[in-house]
Amino acid sequence: xxxxxxxxxxxxxxxxxxxxxxxxxxxxxxxxxxxxxxxxxxxxxxxxxxxxxxxxxxxxxxxxxxxxxxxxxxxxxxxxxxxxxxxxxxxxxxxxxxxxxxxxxxxxxxxxxxxxxxxxxxxxxxxxxxxxxxxxxxxxxxxxxxxxxxxxxxxxxxxxxxxxxxxxxxxxxxxxxxxxxxxxxxxxxxxxxxxxxxxxxxxxxxxxxxxxxxxxxxxxxxxxxxxxxxxxxxxxxxxxxxxxxxxxxxxxxxxxxxxxxxxxxxxxxxxxxxxxxxxxxxxxxxxxxxxxxxxxxxxxxxxxxxxxxxxxxxxxxxxxxx
Numbered sequence: 001x002x003x004x005x006x007x008x009x010x011x012x013x014x015x016x017x018x019x020x021x022x023x024x025x026x027x028x029x030x031x032x033x034x035x036x037x038x039x040x041x042x043x044x045x046x047x048x049x050x051x052x053x054x055x056x057x058x059x060x061x062x063x064x065x066x067x068x069x070x071x072x073x074x075x076x077x078x079x080x081x082x083x084x085x086x087x088x089x090x091x092x093x094x095x096x097x098x099x100x101x102x103x104x105x106x107x108x109x110x111x112x113x114x115x116x117x118x119x120x121x122x123x124x125x126x127x128x129x130x131x132x133x134x135x136x137x138x139x140x141x142x143x144x145x146x147x148x149x150x151x152x153x154x155x156x157x158x159x160x161x162x163x164x165x166x167x168x169x170x171x172x173x174x175x176x177x178x179x180x181x182x183x184x185x186x187x188x189x190x191x192x193x194x195x196x197x198x199x200x201x202x203x204x205x206x207x208x209x210x211x212x213x214x215x216x217x218x219x220x221x222x223x224x225x226x227x228x229x230x231x232x233x234x235x236x237x238x239x240x241x242x243x244x245x246x247x248x249x250x251x252x253x254x255x256x257x258x259x260x261x262x263x264x265x266x267x268x269x270x271x272x273x274x275x276x277x278x279x280x281x282x283x284x285x286x287x288x289x290x291x292x293x294x295x296x297x298x299x300x301x302x303x304x305x306x307x308x309x310x311x312x313x314x315x316x317x318x319x320x321x322x
Contacts, residue, residue: 012086016189020228026056043189064107082123104158122238130156166242187224206311207322210269218251223303248285
């Protein structure tokens with residue numbers, strides 16, 4: 001008797017990385033369950049036609065803060081893999097701290113507990129470089145390694161709590177987890193959050209409009225498509241313990257990204273505020289590369305080019321507005 005095919009639960013599936021995860025799962029011929037309180041498919045619609053969505057994806061409107069709904073989604077759809085991406089971003093946590101904690105912290109507990117009750121022994125979840133604080137004195141511009149957690153936002157505090165939850169579920173229940181800490185994610189669908197400005201600048205340039213980026217950097221840039229593919233790999237390949245990885249990459253300023261945008265859109269009117277993000281310039285990604293030697297990594301110049309080309313195509317058919 002053949003084993004049942006794998007089923008992937010993607011929480012926060014209507015977000016940027018979630019939409020890309022659904023896209024890649026569909027293109028890989030894998031069954032996905034979208035779990036999100038929002039029913040707005042606008043980001044996913046930029047990546048997949050509705051017919052493709054309906055063929056490969058089961059859409060569940062679910063509240064992450066309700067443990068019964070989380071468990072029901074896992075059990076009803078015979079979920080075998082979990083990609084937990086749901087979270088409220090920095091501005092939303094600042095505006096409503098209690099809701100931010102309910103979604104980001106309690107919601108993550110509910111995912112781990114749902115996995116435990118359903119008998120799953122591994123899951124993938126998203127953390128963030130927001131667990132760190134500003135670079136130590138004298139180390140500005142360096143790639144930071146093993147820094148202490150000093151989050152400067154509630155969002156970062158909540159992510160620290162989630163990493164602690166993962167360690168406890170490994171120690172108490174033997175549920176392994178793999179988390180990744182993205183920095184500046186860019187690409188189609190990245191339209192909100194603290195570091196979404198470079199992507200918004202790419203869209204504006206594709207539309208022939210000016211844009212002002214609210215920071216400069218440097219920071220590490222991660223192509224949303226690559227991050228989503230990594231999330232799938234991390235869900236499929238259990239590692240012992242509660243593992244957390246920084247993504248690595250060359251620290252790059254927004255000024256340098258603007259040069260890449262202008263290479264695709266000569267004369268693009270993109271400016272920036274010369275202010276750094278409240279994090280170190282970058283983080284060592286060697287541990288991640290060792291754990292996932294087939295790590296998807298699109299060079300920044302190519303990622304910017306693909307993003308602008310995609311925006312041009314979407315603008316031309318009226319699927320997106322700048």
